[in-house]
Amino acid sequence: MERNLSFNLHVLTARLDRAADRILRAQYNVSYSRFLALTLVGELGASTQRALAECLGVTEPSVSRMTAILAAEGLLDVQPDPGGGRRRRLSLTDKGKQLVSSVQQGFEERLAALVTHSGVPYDEYAKHTAQLLATFDHVEREGTK
Template sequence: MGTDADHLHHLLLELVRTAEFALLDELLPGRVLSMSQLLAIHELDLHTGISQRELAERLGLEKSSVSRLVADLEVDGLLTRQRDPDNRRIYRLDITEQGRRLHRDAAGVLHERYERWASAMTEDERAGLAVGIPALLRVMHADRHEAG
């Protein structure tokens, strides 16, 4: 088991190291996005009106990191931030039309990349990923909940 865990460890480190560059490199011409920004836009397009705290939980980031992230996205015109009328301590976040457009464009480019990568793999390789990735995510989520 040790050798398998070591091999998986190295593969996962290489995947994480490569993923952000492979996913975000020239994603949209003239637009630099971090993985956190892209994930935040995705969450806000799916869940309108969530609080900054909820966004932090969904992204697995500290509140201070999300506060800076939200401020940057607001300056870029990708979201709006308004105080909750029922609880003035809470900010509610809504994606703007520009944010929706960015999400849609980025999703289209990423989908094309995923299709290209999948078509370069064999059927067995794709089937292995389709089983292995959900299994890995399942145990990672379970481990995170046990630790938290």
């Protein structure tokens, strides 16, 4: 077996991101990056623009522009932080919660079908992916290599 995991992971991730973007734009009129932002706010607790920028790996000005658009579309509520300063608190609106929920279910079903079609057992693939992510999280927290 050829050892090209780093390249293959990059290609797979890029292709999945592009496919996700096409599907979301066509079916839900939202880009994949905006859907990820909504998911991070709703499911993973990125409750400030700074935290969201860190999670997405983008700049705070970029997140500020994105959150303004999502708020204008009625998907995200952006409020000044009660602690003062320039921070903004983020939360999903009911419309945003509904979008995230419906997209997640549809995406999971499509991904499960794709994985199954490839001949890879879905449960094993999901387990190994979670295991890899947990290992990366641990390595990053501990600062080990």
